[in-house]
Every structure is written in structure tokens, then in C-alpha cells.
Amino acid sequence: xxxxxxxxxxxxxxxxxxxxxxxxxxxxxxxxxxxxxxxxxxxxxxxxxxxxxxxxxxxxxxxxxxxxxxxxxxxxxxxxxxxxxxxxxxxxxxxxxxxxxxxxxxxxxxxxxxxxxxxxxxxxxxxxxxxxxxxxxxxxxxxxxxxxxxxxxxxxxxxxxxxxxxxxxxxxxxxxxxxxxxxxxxxxxxxxxxxxxxxxxxxxxxxxxxxxxxxxxxxxxxxxxxxxxxxxxxxxxxxxxxxxxxxxxxxxxxxxxxxxxxxxxxxxxxxxxxxxxxxxxxxxxxxxxxxxxxxxxxxxxxxxxxxxxxxxxxxxxxxxxxxxxxxxxxxxxxxxxxxxxxxxxxxxxxxxxxxxxxxxxxxxxxxxxxxxxxxxxxxxxxxxxxxxxxxxxxxxxxxxxxxxxxxxxxxxxxxxxxxxxxxxxxxxxxxxxxxxxxxxxxxxxxxxx
Numbered sequence: 001x002x003x004x005x006x007x008x009x010x011x012x013x014x015x016x017x018x019x020x021x022x023x024x025x026x027x028x029x030x031x032x033x034x035x036x037x038x039x040x041x042x043x044x045x046x047x048x049x050x051x052x053x054x055x056x057x058x059x060x061x062x063x064x065x066x067x068x069x070x071x072x073x074x075x076x077x078x079x080x081x082x083x084x085x086x087x088x089x090x091x092x093x094x095x096x097x098x099x100x101x102x103x104x105x106x107x108x109x110x111x112x113x114x115x116x117x118x119x120x121x122x123x124x125x126x127x128x129x130x131x132x133x134x135x136x137x138x139x140x141x142x143x144x145x146x147x148x149x150x151x152x153x154x155x156x157x158x159x160x161x162x163x164x165x166x167x168x169x170x171x172x173x174x175x176x177x178x179x180x181x182x183x184x185x186x187x188x189x190x191x192x193x194x195x196x197x198x199x200x201x202x203x204x205x206x207x208x209x210x211x212x213x214x215x216x217x218x219x220x221x222x223x224x225x226x227x228x229x230x231x232x233x234x235x236x237x238x239x240x241x242x243x244x245x246x247x248x249x250x251x252x253x254x255x256x257x258x259x260x261x262x263x264x265x266x267x268x269x270x271x272x273x274x275x276x277x278x279x280x281x282x283x284x285x286x287x288x289x290x291x292x293x294x295x296x297x298x299x300x301x302x303x304x305x306x307x308x309x310x311x312x313x314x315x316x317x318x319x320x321x322x323x324x325x326x327x328x329x330x331x332x333x334x335x336x337x338x339x340x341x342x343x344x345x346x347x348x349x350x351x352x353x354x355x356x357x358x359x360x361x362x363x364x365x366x367x368x369x370x371x372x373x374x375x376x377x378x379x380x381x382x383x384x385x386x387x388x389x390x391x392x393x394x395x396x397x398x399x400x401x402x403x404x405x406x407x408x409x410x411x412x413x414x415x416x417x418x419x420x421x422x423x424x425x426x427x428x429x430x431x432x433x434x435x436x437x438x439x440x441x442x443x444x445x446x447x448x449x
Contacts, residue, residue, distance in 0.1 A: 014153045014317050015310075019145045022203045023154045026094075026138050027161025028168075029196025033101045033131035035169040036108075036189055037061050037124045043174060044182050045120075048113040058121065064128040065135070066395070072136045072388035077242035088205030090144065093137040095200050100130030102193040109186030134196075139391065140384035143375040144206035152316025152324075155371035159309040159364065163302060168192065208380070215381035219245050246382035247389070253379065261377060264431045265390050266397045268370055271333045271425030272363060273398025275418065278405045282339070282414050287347035296352050301360045308364020315365070316372050322436040325373055328366030329432045333425025335359045340418035370394070 014020055035041075038061070045055050075093050083092035104127035113120050142154050169189060176185040219241040226240050251258045283293045315324035338355045345351050374394070378386040401424070408417045 012314065014150055015157065015313070017146075017150070017153075019203065020150060020153050020157055022199055023142060023157040024161040024164075025195050025199040026141070026203075027158035028165040029098060029161075029193060029199065030131070030135055030138050030158070031162035031165030032169050032189065032192060032196075033105070033127055033134075035166060036105060036173065036186070037128050037131070040169055040173045041108075041124060044177070044185075045113050045117075047177075047182065050113050050117065054117065058124065061121075061124050061128045064125060065132045066392060068132040068136055069385070069388040069392045071133070072385040073242040073246065075133060075136050076140070076246065076382055076384040077238070087200075089208060090137055090141040091200050091203070091205050094134065094141065095197065097130045097134035097137060098193055098196045098200060101127055101134065102190045102197075104130060105186050105190035105193070109183040109190065135391075136384050136388050139375075139387045141203075141206065143378055143383050143387060144208070144380050145203075148321075148372075148376050149317060151372035151375045152313040152321070152368055154313075155316075155368040155375075156309040156313030158371070159367060160306050163305060167302065215245075218249060218381070222248060243385075246379075246385035249379055249382060250377075250386055250389075260431075262393060264428070264435065265374065265394050267431070268329060268428045269332075269366075269394055270398045270401065270428060271336060271421050272366070273395060274401045274405060274424055275336060275339070275421045277402045278409060278414070278417065281409075282343070283352070285414070286343065288349075288352065292347075292349060292352065296349065296356055300353065301356045304357045304360035305364040308361035308366075309368045310364075311361070312365040312368030313372075316369055321369065321373050321376060322432075322439050324365070324369040326429065326432040326436055328362065328369045329425065329428040331358075331362035332366045333422050333429060335362050336418045336422035336425070340415045340422070343413070343415040343418065 042055050042058065080092045080096065083095065087095060104123050107123045108120060108127070111120050142158060146154060173185045173189055176188055222245055223237055223240050227236055254261060280293065283297060312324060312328065335358045338358055342351050342355050374387060374390045377390065405417065408420060
């Protein structure tokens with residue numbers, strides 16, 4: 001937490017710092033490929049007459065984003081020939097992954113799905129792999145580029161850029177396909193990856209000199225402990241240094257409390273993710289039109305999310321991470337009660353706007369603050385691997401529970417479902433309060449008060 005609380009004006013000025021501004025463009029680069037291998041791609045495939053069964057199998061492409069922790073150690077540890085010396089550890093991997101996405105999108109746009117569906121699938125997996133790799137390295141760069149106090153602002157700008165990219169890759173790509181054709185649409189999207197490439201070439205590489213010696217000493221000690229001090233194969237040594245050490249360091253640094261932290265990471269977004277899959281069916285079943293959902297839920301909701309993200313960043317700069325973390329958890333859980341009320345009110349556009357604004361602002365605040373919190377848990381010697389672990393863990397429980405959401409709605413109705421989802425958020429609020437209390441007690445002990 002900052003030693004001196006900043007004024008609101010001083011807090012706002014952090015968004016003008018070059019590296020904070022750069023996160024908008026890197027967030028855009030990270031968000032652009034996502035829909036191009038998901039909903040936009042499925043529209044393209046269906047437009048070419050691909051069967052629904054075949055399109056359904058393309059959902060498996062998304063598994064790539066859930067298992068990025070498996071190759072994050074390679075990004076953390078492996079130097080790229082020539083590029084690492086020229087650009088540095090993070091920017092070299094960033095550039096390679098961005099160029100990989102762009103080439104993959106160009107390749108997809110050059111194919112006819114009716115004649116080359118297998119090749120489209122292979123390239124979609126390639127784009128997803130490169131995109132997930134870009135996520136890993138951008139997350140690592142964001143954490144290493146600035147001090148902890150600025151992580152909220154970095155996260156807010158990242159979310160802003162990411163959301164803008166989703167609009168471009170969703171509505172923008174469909175609009176281009178309608179006016180021209182799908183090859184042109186994917187070609188334009190590939191060219192827009194140049195935003196990330198240019199940003200990567202312009203930003204400065206973070207300083208790794210402070211943690212390099214510390215990491216080398218830690219890794220050497222564990223290589224000797226696990227493999228012995230004698231001769232051992234280079235592959236075994238690489239596995240200990242690149243794969244085992246990031247996890248060992250996290251548990252060694254936090255002790256048994258690491259399990260509490262992992263539990264908190266897994267449940268913080270439980271309420272948010274569990275209700276998400278039922279949102280659009282809820283609006284339709286309640287009687288709202290598709291245009292109502294598009295205008296209020298998507299466009300109006302987009303701006304509310306951006307507002308929430310920037311508020312989250314400001315709160316972290318001004319008050320530190322822990323208190324906004326509690327606020328975000330409480331707001332996300334509480335807004336589900338508004339959905340329950342909307343289920344009783346019916347298709348009232350005013351109430352829909354109230355609910356959407358509350359849900360998206362609270363989601364924006366909680367996401368920005370939570371990203372800053374996860375960033376604070378990493379050791380900069382193993383940023384990519386540890387953050388990839390956290391980001392994978394934070395969605396798994398929610399995705400699992402959300403699979404039963406339809407069962408609950410069919411059995412007890414939407415109103416009861418949203419009450420249950422609100423209750424799912426209660427443990428995260430309680431645990432956030434406990435973490436704040438523990439952090440405050442540790443700060444007082446350190447200061448001798």
C-alpha cells in the first residue's frame with residue numbers, strides 16, 4: 001500500500017504515464033484474436049454452410065487458453081536466438097506471438113471452409129496458441145514494467161484495450177464481411193495486429209537485473225536438492241529450473257497460507273462467472289428484444305465496464321489493493337440480487353439499464369482490482385508462469401459450476417437462481433476481509449505499531 005495517500009487528481013495522472021498508456025494498445029492486441037477463433041469464426045463457418053455439428057467441435061479450440069500454464073515456463077525461461085538480445089526477454093516473445101497470430105489470421109482468411117475445414121481448424125488452434133502465449137507474456141510485462149501501486153491503472157487500461165478489441169473483432173469483423181467478404185475481414189484483422197507489433201517495438205523492456213541473480217541462486221539450490229550435486233541431464237535441470245521452481249518459490253514464500261491464497265483466487269469470480277452463461281437467455285425469456293439486449297446489454301454495458309475498470313484502477317492507486325478488493329467482491333455478489341429483482345419486475349428497460357450498469361461497473365472494478373492483486377502475488381523471477389497459474393485457476397471453479405446453472409433455473413426459476421449466485425459470492429467477501437485484516441496486522445507488525 002502506498003505510504004502517502006494520493007489526491008484524486010494525482011491518482012488520475014497515473015493514466016498519462018507512458019507504460020500505462022501502452023497497456024491500452026497491448027490489451028487491444030491481446031483481445032483481438034479471441035473472437036476470431038470463437039463467435040466470429042462460427043459465424044464465418046455457418047455462412048459458408050458448415051454443419052452445426054462441425055462448428056460445435058470448434059469450441060475445443062478454447063481449451064488452448066485454459067492450459068497456457070503448461071508452456072508458460074518456456075516463455076519465462078527460454079531465450080529466443082537474436083531476438084532476445086535485440087528486444088529483451090519479454091518483448092521478443094511478445095513480437096513472435098503477435099506475428100504468429102497475424103500470419104494465422106491471414107492463412108485462415110485465404111481458405112474456403114467448405115473445401116479446407118481441417119486446415120481452418122489447424123490454423124484456428126495455431127492462432128489460439130499464439131494468442132494464449134501473447135496473453136502470458138503481456139501479463140508478465142504488465143507486472144514487471146511498473147511498481148505495485150500502478151498495477152490497478154495498468155489493469156484498467158489493459159481491460160479498456162481488450163474490450164475495444166472485442167468490439168472490433170466482433171461487430172467490426174462482421175460489418176467488413178457484410179460489405180466485402182470474409183477473406184477481407186480476416187485480412188483486416190490480421191493487419192490490425194500491427195497495433196501490438198508497433199507497441200512492442202516502442203515500449204521499453206522491464207529491468208530484470210534485480211531478480212536475475214536471486215533467481216539463479218534459488219534455482220541452483222533446488223537443482224542440487226532435487227537432482228544432487230553430481231552429473232545430471234540438461235533436460236532434468238531445465239525442468240527443475242523452469243517448471244518446478246516457480247511453483248516451489250510460491251509455496252516456499254507463502255507457506256501453508258499459499259493454499260488459502262489459491263482458494264481465494266478460485267472463488268473470487270465464482271459469482272460473476274456462474275451467472276454469466278444464463279444472462280442472455282434470461283433477457284430473452286423475460287421478454288426483451290434482441291435490439292434491447294444489443295443496445296443496453298452490450299453497447300451501454302461496454303461503457304459501464306470501462307468506467308468500472310478505470311474506477312478500479314483509481315481506487316488501487318489511492319487506497320491500495322486490499323480495501324478495493326473487498327468492495328469489488330461485495331459489489332459483484334450484491335448485483336445478482338438486482339437480477340433477481342428484475343426477474344420479478346419483468347421486461348422494464350429502465351430496470352434493465354440499472355441492472356446492466358450496476359453489473360458492468362462492479363465487474364469492471366472487481367476485474368481491475370483482482371488483476372492488480374494477482375500481479376502482487378507473483379515473484380518477478382517467475383512472473384509468466386505464476387500469473388498463468390493464477391489466471392487459469394480463477395476461472396475453473398466458476399466454469400464448472402456454471403454448467404449446472406440451467407438445471408437450477410429449470411427447477412426453481414431465474415429469481416431463485418440469482419439469489420443462489422449472490423450467496424456463492426459471500427465466501428469471497430469473507431475471505432477478502434480476512435486477507436485485508438491479515439495484511440493490516442502484518443503492516444502494523446512491520447512498522448512496530
